[in-house]
Amino acid sequence: MYDDLVMLPCYHWNRSIVVTPEHPLAAKSSVTIEELAQYPLVTYTFGFTGRSELDTAFNHAGLTPRIVFTATDADVIKTYVRLGLGVGVIASMAVDPLSDPDLVRVDTHDIFSHSTTKIGFRRSTFLRSYMYDFIQRFAPHLTRDVVDTAVALRSNEEIEAMFQDIKLPEK
Incomplete structure (x- = not known):
């Protein structure tokens, strides 16, 4: 092909979750796939930016992600998170502490395989x-x-x- x-x-790059400071996951330094499965998720549309790694991780754990919204752009996903629509799963490099001070980034390298x-x-x-x-x-x-x-x-x-x-x- x-x-x-x-x-x-x-x-290489990986994903992080983004939440508002009030979210229960905001206080954690890392999360498990089981914890992540408990929340509605906002992430990339399948076929864009590594979404298949999310699906693979959940399938491997025997879990189904609760995806409530998808988008092709990390800024749109962050907006959905700010509106309280779910936990964002986005590329770690898409979160900038200077431009996103109202969001908390939690590392997920233990959950997802890196992408190249x-x-x-x-x-x-x-x-x-x-x-x-x-x-x-x-x-x-x-x-x-x-x-x-x-x-x-x-x-x-x-x-x-x-x-x-x-x-x-x-x-």
């Missing part, structure tokens, strides 16, 4: 200098030599193997 695309790993953001382009694309520059600015470990080496490989499985021992940044 997508054999014509070169997919290069950029960084990748940058992709067609194998047949002639990469111009500015494209290499952009890729390296976005993911500093993706130098021109690394990108060229990855493009020369035959499959994305070989590319995954190439990056297996490289520690990607966490966001």
Whole structure:
């Protein structure tokens, strides 16, 4: 599937829950999947931004999430949380203490597996200098030599193997 695309790993990220300061989960430094299952959830639409990891975690625990609203944007989810519609499950990097002082972020790395953001382009694309520059600015470990080496490989499985021992940044 997508054999014509070169997919290069950029960084790992995970999810957090966001709640209002009055919420019972706000006082916790971490939560369990069983605790999370007790509350209505507001999260990403399936197919967007790692929603499948949420479904996988609940399925693995034999639980069903009580998803009351979904959105494709973290800011919309945070608005729903502020309105008291549920517990938000969003990318950790989408919560900023400066712009979201009215929300409490609780880490969930013990519940959900991390996701990896990748940058992709067609194998047949002639990469111009500015494209290499952009890729390296976005993911500093993706130098021109690394990108060229990855493009020369035959499959994305070989590319995954190439990056297996490289520690990607966490966001």
